[in-house]
Amino acid sequence: MKFAVRSRPAPSLPGVHGPARVHRRTASLLGCLHEGDVAVVDHVDMDRDTAQALVDAGVAAVVNASPMISGRYPNLGPELLVQAGVLVVDSAGPEIFDRLKDGAEVRIDEGVVYAGDTLVAPARELTADGVRAEMGRARSGLAAQLESFTHNSTEFLRREQDLLLHGHGVPRTATDIAGRPVVVAVRSHGWEDELRGIKPFVREQRPVLIGVDRGADALASAGHRPDIVVVTGASDDQPSAAVLRKAKDVVVLVERGAPRSTTEHLERMGIRPLRFETTATTEDAALLLASAHDASLIVGVGMHATLDDFLDRQRGGLASTFLTRLKLGPDLVDAAALPRLYDGAVRPRHLLGAVVAGVLAVGAAISVTPVGQQWVDDVSPTVSSTTSDLIDNVRGILP
Known part of the structure; x- marks a missing residue:
């Protein structure tokens, strides 16, 4: 029917x-x-x-x-x-x-x-x-906004000077970061293209992957497993439970002195979160986490790089972003720029060098065998005769 x-x-x-x-x-x-x-x-x-x-x-x-x-x-x-x-x-x-x-x-x-x-x-x-x-x-009203931003930066530095200057308060992670490259992913405008662009880097360098809020879902959707997830305790922008459970470390940003109830929802999921008491944004906290644990290089996916992008952020996070970028300096590379510096491709000169090195190695190995020594003895008179003839010809040409 x-x-x-x-x-x-x-x-x-x-x-x-x-x-x-x-x-x-x-x-x-x-x-x-x-x-x-x-x-x-x-x-x-x-x-x-x-x-x-x-x-x-x-x-x-x-x-x-x-x-x-x-x-x-x-x-x-x-x-x-x-x-x-x-x-x-x-x-x-x-x-x-x-x-x-x-x-x-x-x-x-x-x-x-x-x-x-x-x-x-x-x-x-x-x-x-x-x-x-x-x-x-x-755009004509930016001057007033920048003046307010300067004041906010001073206040943020006063509150977070121990974190920014000395790395105090950063939780110790089970993931080993020291000496390794780190990719920090934020689900933002253009993140898909940036993740595709750094695939050779991720495949060959095997960096530590840090997902910020739903940036962890972005990493998972691109076929990567986040090692560390950084979230805000009371945020509606948290990644899926499956991604949180698979991460080796889950770092939760909380206000100073916040009660344990802030992270109870994660504990009920079987997750043991690491508390990070700071007023920095989750994106900046992830960068500071990587820096404090001596990452060799930090690659930012979905970060805000231009002045317009920077000013487009939530107003309370401007000072955090500005001072974090100053703290990291040359250790932070934008993912959009990474393919210009590193594409993982093998150049023809690399192949030629490997072939020449292989031939020389095989020749050296053969020359120490009885058969190789016999070949050298047989070739030596011919090489000596050819060399002598070449020298005589050159002398005949010269006045």
């Missing part, structure tokens, strides 16, 4: 349609999204990492209760969303969370959000031209 399948009728009203996924905290919403959803968030100055996560989830539209670009600094999230073809509307107002239920079918047309035929909130649709114009205005 065949049963009739109910198909969803095509929307007759104009605009983008989809089920709304509503949450004030964007990080809490990311794990609940599916392709075609409309993400409703409250996120001032959306950064590029969050925007990339929304694009990866396949959302059809993003409705922001707050401005996508406030003008404080040129954040990169809105530009990425618009370039990916995601409809972006912002400034919908906080009342949208009271008027719109999670899972409700919504429609967005010309910046206006509807639930069925009911107008939920007027908003503003962001276009590529609009984003470029606002980004230009935001």
